[in-house]
Amino acid sequence: MVTLNLSTIISLPVNFLTVMSSRLIATQIIQQVIESKFTLTYALRNNESFKQAGDDKALIQKICYGSFRWYIQLEYILNQLLEKRIKKKDSRLKYLMIVGLYQLRFMRIPSHAVVSETVNTCKKIKMEWAKGLVNAILRRYLRETDSLSPNIDNDDNLETSHPQWITEQLKQDWPEEWRNILEANNQHPPMYLRVNQLRQSRDEYLIKMEHAGITGQATPYSEQGILLTKPIDVNQLPGFDIGEVSVQELAAQLSVELLDLKPGHSVLDACAAPGGKSSHILESQAKIKSLTVIEKDPNRAKRLSETLMRLDLQAITKVSDIIDIDQWWDKEQFDRILLDAPCSATGVIRRHPDIKLLRTPEEVKAISLLQMQLLETLWQTLKPKGLLVYVTCSIFKQENSELIKQFTDNNNDCVLKPIDAEWGKDTGYGKQILTGQNNMDGFFYACLEKIIV
Numbered sequence: 001m002v003t004l005n006l007s008t009i010i011s012l013p014v015n016f017l018t019v020m021s022s023r024l025i026a027t028q029i030i031q032q033v034i035e036s037k038f039t040l041t042y043a044l045r046n047n048e049s050f051k052q053a054g055d056d057k058a059l060i061q062k063i064c065y066g067s068f069r070w071y072i073q074l075e076y077i078l079n080q081l082l083e084k085r086i087k088k089k090d091s092r093l094k095y096l097m098i099v100g101l102y103q104l105r106f107m108r109i110p111s112h113a114v115v116s117e118t119v120n121t122c123k124k125i126k127m128e129w130a131k132g133l134v135n136a137i138l139r140r141y142l143r144e145t146d147s148l149s150p151n152i153d154n155d156d157n158l159e160t161s162h163p164q165w166i167t168e169q170l171k172q173d174w175p176e177e178w179r180n181i182l183e184a185n186n187q188h189p190p191m192y193l194r195v196n197q198l199r200q201s202r203d204e205y206l207i208k209m210e211h212a213g214i215t216g217q218a219t220p221y222s223e224q225g226i227l228l229t230k231p232i233d234v235n236q237l238p239g240f241d242i243g244e245v246s247v248q249e250l251a252a253q254l255s256v257e258l259l260d261l262k263p264g265h266s267v268l269d270a271c272a273a274p275g276g277k278s279s280h281i282l283e284s285q286a287k288i289k290s291l292t293v294i295e296k297d298p299n300r301a302k303r304l305s306e307t308l309m310r311l312d313l314q315a316i317t318k319v320s321d322i323i324d325i326d327q328w329w330d331k332e333q334f335d336r337i338l339l340d341a342p343c344s345a346t347g348v349i350r351r352h353p354d355i356k357l358l359r360t361p362e363e364v365k366a367i368s369l370l371q372m373q374l375l376e377t378l379w380q381t382l383k384p385k386g387l388l389v390y391v392t393c394s395i396f397k398q399e400n401s402e403l404i405k406q407f408t409d410n411n412n413d414c415v416l417k418p419i420d421a422e423w424g425k426d427t428g429y430g431k432q433i434l435t436g437q438n439n440m441d442g443f444f445y446a447c448l449e450k451i452i453v
């Protein structure tokens, strides 16, 4: 056990002290996500201790993301090791032990250091009484790892650390691919860039990267895409602050080309924040007549404005709920509409592993009703012969091909335009990329053309 007196504190490198509190910060963040239903991104962004953690931010992030990626498996292990369930009022202790188990099982940190640091964190969470229990559980885990394996290996949910309802839904929707999807959900996501083609070509930007000592390669499918060899802080990217480049998943970069933008088009980006696709629209076709962007959430609308400002791009911005059509629509129909709909985000679990714990089947049902309502509302704002591109980062058919089938069945002025692309799987009602396919997130796309009847 590490004991600190004043003289040792003074002589210790700052890093050692902060490393010790990294576990505490990770524990707090996990508790916030699970009990307050904050997303992990939000909890990290708003945690003051995390913001001040300096070099330890990377370790805290690694522990938080990893703990959520493997939470269901780790919770099972913890329950096997505990003789009595932890009381609700002591839930922070449970999250601390999850953090300890994650490090023992998945990180290359010496086990004696993990055990002693986790035990020492008990005092920081004002549960000094639990030191013996935490010590015993973590040591028992180290002794009994092998005996826990068979149960885990024989259960798809535990082995891949997914809630049963997600596994079952994927087995039903993708009987051949579900296993690959579950495994892809647990991989670390790659970092993709989109070069701002108004400023330079992708080749020119690759040279700038090389000069800055950053390695990456041109992607297939998107002419502006670059895959970085390893993720880095955006502030290290040459020209990021002045809008030469954006960070955007490759699958997300495929949406805008489907709009088939032409000079003079009036374009609507419904559900626009934080502006990844709005800015791509403006970069792709500088001669469109106008781009109107709508976002319901004022905080997210602020981020959308920041994105456009960083890239020096202009759009007509409306902070409104699309359903309240009279609030934002002046009765002028659009040539092109992008509906990047709110969705279950089950295609981006590898980027946001907390989705496994936060999402519920009831929410998915409600989201798919909202998606249909958004489609129906926006359809009236599309010109005859116009095109609406429907996109989600979901891999559930209920939000994708089944929804589009229902919409086209109910609207005789709507025809599905085939997507002629090398990527994705043709579902008959749009194209689906399943998570991990060609190293992309799970996305769905459907192109709906308005015909004159």
Ligand SMILES: C[S@@+](CC[C@H](N)C(=O)[O-])C[C@H]1O[C@@H](n2cnc3c(N)ncnc32)[C@H](O)[C@@H]1O
Pocket (backbone or CB within 6 Å): 252, 270, 271, 272, 273, 274, 275, 276, 277, 278, 294, 295, 296, 297, 300, 320, 321, 322, 323, 340, 341, 342, 343
């Ligand atoms: C998938 S995200 C959009 C991502 C964005 N297109 C991009 O590429 O950066 C969906 C967005 O729709 C917004 N939203 C959800 N329901 C809405 C509604 N009824 N009206 C307007 N915006 C809505 C959400 O707040 C969220 O910002």
